[in-house]
Amino acid sequence: MSMADLWPLLTAIAIVMMIVPTIGLYMTFVERKVAALVQDRLGPNRVGPLGLFQAIADAIKIMLKEQVTPAQAQKVLFMTAPGIGLVASLMAIAVVPFGPVPTDQPAGVFRFMIAPGVDIGLLFLLAVSSLSAYGIILGGWASNNKYSMYGAIRSCAQFISYEVPLGLSILGIVAYSGTLSIEGIVASQSAGILHWNIWWQPLAAIIFFTSALAETNRLPFDLPECEQELVGGFHTEYSGIKFVLFFLAEYTHVVTVSFLVALLFLGGWHFPGVPSPAVGLTGSAILSMLILVIKVMMVVFFILMLRWTLPRFRFDQLMGLAWKGLIPLAMANLLGVVIVLSLGGSRWIMLPVSIALFVAGGYASALSFERAGRPVPPRPSTHLIKQGVA
Amino acid sequence: MTDKKRKTIKWAEEPKIGFAEAIYLPAIVEGLKTTLRHAFEPRKTKQYPEEKPDLPLNYRGLHRLNRDDEGRVKCVACYLCQTACPANCITIVAAQPPSDDPHWAGRDKFPASFEIDELRCIYCGMCEEACPVDAIELTSIYDLTGMSRDEMIFDKEKLLSVFDKTVGGDKDPIRTHHGALGPASEIDLRTAQVAPPPPGHGRPG
Numbered sequence: 001m002s003m004a005d006l007w008p009l010l011t012a013i014a015i016v017m018m019i020v021p022t023i024g025l026y027m028t029f030v031e032r033k034v035a036a037l038v039q040d041r042l043g044p045n046r047v048g049p050l051g052l053f054q055a056i057a058d059a060i061k062i063m064l065k066e067q068v069t070p071a072q073a074q075k076v077l078f079m080t081a082p083g084i085g086l087v088a089s090l091m092a093i094a095v096v097p098f099g100p101v102p103t104d105q106p107a108g109v110f111r112f113m114i115a116p117g118v119d120i121g122l123l124f125l126l127a128v129s130s131l132s133a134y135g136i137i138l139g140g141w142a143s144n145n146k147y148s149m150y151g152a153i154r155s156c157a158q159f160i161s162y163e164v165p166l167g168l169s170i171l172g173i174v175a176y177s178g179t180l181s182i183e184g185i186v187a188s189q190s191a192g193i194l195h196w197n198i199w200w201q202p203l204a205a206i207i208f209f210t211s212a213l214a215e216t217n218r219l220p221f222d223l224p225e226c227e228q229e230l231v232g233g234f235h236t237e238y239s240g241i242k243f244v245l246f247f248l249a250e251y252t253h254v255v256t257v258s259f260l261v262a263l264l265f266l267g268g269w270h271f272p273g274v275p276s277p278a279v280g281l282t283g284s285a286i287l288s289m290l291i292l293v294i295k296v297m298m299v300v301f302f303i304l305m306l307r308w309t310l311p312r313f314r315f316d317q318l319m320g321l322a323w324k325g326l327i328p329l330a331m332a333n334l335l336g337v338v339i340v341l342s343l344g345g346s347r348w349i350m351l352p353v354s355i356a357l358f359v360a361g362g363y364a365s366a367l368s369f370e371r372a373g374r375p376v377p378p379r380p381s382t383h384l385i386k387q388g389v390a
Numbered sequence: 391m392t393d394k395k396r397k398t399i400k401w402a403e404e405p406k407i408g409f410a411e412a413i414y415l416p417a418i419v420e421g422l423k424t425t426l427r428h429a430f431e432p433r434k435t436k437q438y439p440e441e442k443p444d445l446p447l448n449y450r451g452l453h454r455l456n457r458d459d460e461g462r463v464k465c466v467a468c469y470l471c472q473t474a475c476p477a478n479c480i481t482i483v484a485a486q487p488p489s490d491d492p493h494w495a496g497r498d499k500f501p502a503s504f505e506i507d508e509l510r511c512i513y514c515g516m517c518e519e520a521c522p523v524d525a526i527e528l529t530s531i532y533d534l535t536g537m538s539r540d541e542m543i544f545d546k547e548k549l550l551s552v553f554d555k556t557v558g559g560d561k562d563p564i565r566t567h568h569g570a571l572g573p574a575s576e577i578d579l580r581t582a583q584v585a586p587p588p589p590g591h592g593r594p595g
C-alpha cells in the first residue's frame with residue numbers, strides 16, 4: 001500500500017481519534033446542561049461563554065487529582081481495566097461511518113470512515129463493543145471490593161442478556177439488505193424517507209434501542225453503578241483519570257449507539273432532497289455528513305432525556321424484560337421477516353406484523369402479571385382475624 | 391388485635407398492571423412529556439453574586455452592637471444575652487466607666503470587651519430577644535467570610551462598625567426600622583428616672 005492510498009485512512013483515524021474523546025468530554029457538559037434543562041435550572045454557565053469551557057476545566061481538574069489504588073486491589077488489572085473498556089469502545093467506531101460512504105467508492109479518496117468496505121461490519125461491531133464489558137468486569141473484580149464486584153457481576157449478567165436481543169433485532173434488516181456492512185445497509189435505505197428501516201421494522205428499532213441503552217449502562221439500565229445499592233458500583237474504587245476513562249468509554253459507547261440507530265433505522269446520511277454524494281469531499285458530502293450528525297444528535301438528546309424521565313429498573317425486572325420480553329419478540333420478528341422475504345412478499349407486511357407482535361407481547365405480559373397476582377394468598381393476620389383466632 | 395387497631399391499619403394494594411403498563415410505552419411518553427414541559431419552563435436559578443436575594447427585614451444574620459444618640463455603645467453589660475445564648479458564643483467583660491469622664495456621663499457600666507464567636511453562633515436571635523436595651527441586633531448580612539477562626543471572633547469595635555455600616559439603610563433590622571424599641575431603652579439614663587413606658591409605645595406584641 002503506497003502512501004497515496006494510506007492518507008485517507010490516516011486522516012479518518014486522526015479525525016476520529018481527535019473528535020471522539022472530545023465528544024465524550026463534551027457529553028458530560030451536555031448531560032449537565034440537559035439535566036439542568038429538565039430541572040428548571042441553568043446548568044454550568046460560568047466557565048467561558050455559555051459555560052462552554054466547563055468540560056475543559058473539568059478535564060484539567062480531574063487529571064490533576066490524586067489517584068488512589070486500594071491496597072488490596074489486583075494492581076495490574078486495576079490499572080488496565082479502564083483502558084480495555086475505552087479501547088474496546090473506540091475500536092467499535094472503526095466500522096461506523098461518520099459521513100456519507102457510498103458502497104462503490106474507489107480507494108484513495110477521503111472517506112468518512114476508518115475501515116470502509118468491511119463486509120462483516122455489524123458483526124465486528126457487536127463483537128467488539130461487547131468487549132467493553134471486560135473493562136467493567138475486570139475493573140470490578142480487580143478492585144477487590146464487594147460493591148465493585150456486585151456491580152461487575154450485574155454488568156456481566158446484563159451484557160449477556162441484552163447482547164441477544166441486540167443481535168437478533170437487526171438480523172431482519174440484515175436479511176433484507178443482504179449485507180452485514182453498515183454502508184450497505186444505509187445504501188438500501190437511500191430511495192427516500194419511506195425506505196428508512198424504522199417504518200417497516202418499528203419493533204426491531206424499539207428492541208435495538210432498548211438493548212443498546214442497556215449495553216451502554218445508562219439509566220434506566222444503570223444497575224452496575226446503581227448508587228443506592230452499590231455505592232458507585234464497578235467504579236467505587238476508581239479515582240482521577242482512571243475514573244474518567246470509564247466514563248469516556250461509556251460516552252463513546254453512547255455515541256456509537258446513537259450512530260447505529262441513525263444509520264440502521266433512520267436512513268443514515270440520506271434525507272429527501274439532498275443528493276447522495278458520489279465521491280470524496282464535496283459540498284453534498286459535507287451536507288450529508290451534517291444530516292447524519294444532526295440525526296445522531298437527536299438520538300443522543302433523546303437518550304439524555306430518557307435518563308431524567310425513567311426510574312431505574314429492579315434487577316429482576318431488567319432480566320425479565322430481556323428474556324421474557326425482548327428476546328421472544330425479536331425472535332418472532334426475525335421469523336416474520338424471513339417468512340415474508342422467502343415467500344417473496346412485500347416487506348411492508350412487516351409493519352402490521354410488528355405492531356401485532358408488540359400488542360401481543362404486551363397483552364401476554366399483562367396476562368402473566370394478572371396470573372401471578374390472581375389467587376391472592378390471604379395475609380396471615382387477616383386470615384387469622386377472620387377465623388377469630390387473634 | 392383490638393377493634394380500633396384493626397380499623398386504623400391500611401392495607402396497601404399493589405397497583406394493577408394492565409396492558410398499558412405492560413408495554414411501557416404510555417408511561418414513557420407520559421414521562422417524556424413531563425421532562426419536555428420542564429425543559430421549556432422559566433428557570434428558577436438566581437445568579438447569586440450578581441443577583442442578590444431580597445431578604446425579609448427579620449432575617450437573622452451578622453450581629454451589630456447599637457450606639458446610642460451620643461455614639462456610645464448602647465450595651466449596659468447586663469450579661470443577659472450571654473446568659474440567654476444557647477451556643478455560648480458571647481463573652482462580655484463589664485467595666486465601670488471613669489466617673490469624671492463626660493463621655494460616659496450617666497452610665498455606670500459598659501462592656502470593656504464584647505466578643506461574639508460568629509462561627510459558634512447558630513443565629514437563633516435569643517441575644518436580641520434578651521437584651522433589655524436593644525443594644526444587640528441581628529442584621530441581614532449573611533455573606534460572612536474570614537481567613538482564620540480568630541478573624542471570625544467579632545469584638546466590640548467590629549460589631550460597632552457593623553452598626554455604622556448598616557444603620558439607616560433600607561435593611562435596618564425590623565425593630566429599629568419601626569422605631570419601637572424595648573421599654574428599658576427609652577429610659578433617660580442621665581436623669582435615671584424610671585418611668586413606665588407610655589401606653590402603646592412598647593415593643594409590638
Ligand code: SF4
Pocket residue numbers: 471474475476477478479480506510511512513514515516517518
Ligand atoms: S444569635 Fe443565638 S447563638 Fe448567636 S449569639 Fe445570639 S443568642 Fe447566641
Ligand code: SF4
Pocket residue numbers: 464465466467468469470471472482517520521522523524525526
Ligand atoms: S443583653 Fe444587651 S445590654 Fe445586656 S449585655 Fe447583652 S447586649 Fe449588653
